[in-house]
Ligand SMILES: Nc1ncnc2c1ncn2[C@@H]1O[C@H](COP(=O)(O)OP(=O)(O)O)[C@@H](O)[C@H]1O
């Protein structure tokens with residue numbers, strides 16, 4: 001099935017009404033917008049997964065016996081929670097990134113870490129810092145007695161965490177996690193600032209070339225509403241799938 | 251020294267325990283032989299729960315000695331997990347894993363902790379659930395069971411680890427009167443099967459019937475102990491008499 005008739009329809013729309021959606025009828029713009037969209041989705045997916053992993057591991061460390069590890073985690077959380085994400089991104093990219101260069105074949109310094117990777121690292125740690133706190137609150141809401149029951153059955157701390165505490169803490173944490181992940185999805189747009197070719201960045205390129213700022217702004221809004229809506233829907237489904245019959249967390 | 255079944259299965263010598271400034275156990279000594287059922291009674295706050303929790307190392311003690319099958323519990327090098335596999339414990343609030351079904355609750359520890367074969371564990375778990383008379387409830391989550399049913403699943407969960415001794419901490423205290431009986435029946439059958447049990451309880455009739463020896467605790471001390479007939483008929487210590495007068 002060819003989408004050509006659809007693209008043509010947008011060209012006619014432009015010719016008759018002046019609404020200039022080049023991302024549909026211009027093959028070059030279409031390709032760069034699609035790439036931007038896919039880059040955004042890839043960045044979101046990477047950060048969603050990584051930030052949840054950071055949250056789980058961080059919450060585990062927060063309950064560990066090692067004071068040093070706890071302090072390091074606490075420092076990490078405070079740093080990422082109390083500074084603006086855009087400043088963090090600049091810090092990673094310009095401060096750390098400038099040290100991490102190797103000389104390429106022609107003598108020009110080549111960054112070891114790409115813009116995309118810096119954005120992914122920074123945003124994952126940013127959202128991860130909140131996730132640590134969210135999971136820790138969830139873990140603290142699991143009754144001590146439940147952990148004791150597991151211990152009295154011979155569970156080690158790690159096994160009790162994996163099989164008993166985490167599944168319960170996760171359910172308790174889901175609403176707060178939901179909020180933070182929605183926030184993360186929205187915050188991925190700051191990758192724009194270090195020229196990661198994500199959706200906002202390519203939209204900017206397109207409206208500079210085509211002088212269609214209002215159209216592209218509308219497109220961005222609609223696409224972000226759709227992406228956040230999809231995330232909220234998936235999380236809602238997940239929450240329902242994890243619901244325990246007869247169990248209330250009060 | 252190798253432990254043999256003619257020695258006490260559990261033996262406590264001058265066990266002391268404080269929580270901060272609060273001295274909770276002030277030199278407790280007792281011995282429990284294999285197959286013996288002992289009941290511990292005493293006022294609230296007298297250290298009964300703490301005593302049980304010391305036996306499976308949920309609570310570290312300050313001084314004294316606790317031997318379980320000849321193994322010193324008050325030893326920093328103790329393999330706590332190995333100890334707890336031998337010692338089953340049932341709590342006042344059941345403490346089932348709410349996200350798992352009754353059957354899964356019973357099967358989890360043998361699979362996760364003992365790494366036993368899943369099918370074999372399932373067969374044993376189904377048999378245990380039948381033994382506590384809860385056939386048909388295998389797929390129910392704890393939140394869908396009554397207190398008495400949850401408590402019997404909790405007992406089955408402990409038994410699935412094939413422990414050598416069971417600790418019961420006021421396991422009927424949170425139950426509706428009509429479900430208390432079912433749980434007591436289960437424990438009585440267990441005792442009749444020869445399971446070694448340490449039971450903290452307020453059910454005097456039950457203690458009188460099931461115990462080989464009854465202990466009375468007050469203020470962190472074991473005040474006296476005697477076989478149930480003697481204990482209830484002619485308590486020696488005035489504190490015991492006062493407690494029994496209040497409760498009976
Ligand atoms: N983890 C704890 N931290 C501080 N105090 C405790 C703790 N556990 C028990 N206690 C105190 O120890 C005393 C004995 O408690 P417990 O052994 O539960 O008594 P019982 O089971 O006979 O009612 C109580 O005063 C209680 O407040």
Ligand SMILES: [Mg+2]
Nearest residue numbers: 298299300420
């Ligand atoms: Mg108690």
